[in-house]
Amino acid sequence: SRTRDHDDLATPIANVLHLAGxxxxxxxxxxxxxxxxxxxxAAERILGRSIPFGDIWSPTKR
Ligand SMILES: Cc1cc2nc3c(=O)[nH]c(=O)nc-3n(C[C@H](O)[C@H](O)[C@H](O)COP(=O)(O)OP(=O)(O)OC[C@H]3O[C@@H](n4cnc5c(N)ncnc54)[C@H](O)[C@@H]3O)c2cc1C
Known part of the structure; x- marks a missing residue:
């Protein structure tokens, strides 16, 4: 695959379907x-806000 294939897969479809992986x-x-x-x-795009990466590991900050 080419580099832009990864970018294409990462582009949300109709701003509704978000792929990750x-x-x-x-x-x-x-x-x-x-x-x-x-x-x-993908989670940040769906929620429409930034989620500090460290918060993923802290159950109290979810
Ligand atoms: C032998 C091996 C060693 C590796 N070693 C390392 C390492 O040392 N360090 C490292 O960073 N990475 C390593 N990797 C790579 C790493 O494991 C993968 O990049 C990572 O797990 C990918 O995660 P993912 O969630 O994108 O996909 P996956 O973990 O492949 O998850 C995709 C899931 O989708 C499911 N699925 C597929 N089709 C369907 C369907 N039609 N319907 C429903 N479910 C479906 C699959 O069953 C799977 O559970 C290794 C990979 C392999 C194979």
């Missing part, structure tokens, strides 16, 4: 980090 993370695909970060990005 290692293949959607252009900088470092095929890693656990890519899967985690892409899920974080």
């Amino acid at each position: 290692e293949a959607t993370w252009t900088e470092d695909p095929a890693t656990v980090t890519a899967a985690l970060k892409s899920g974080h990005r």
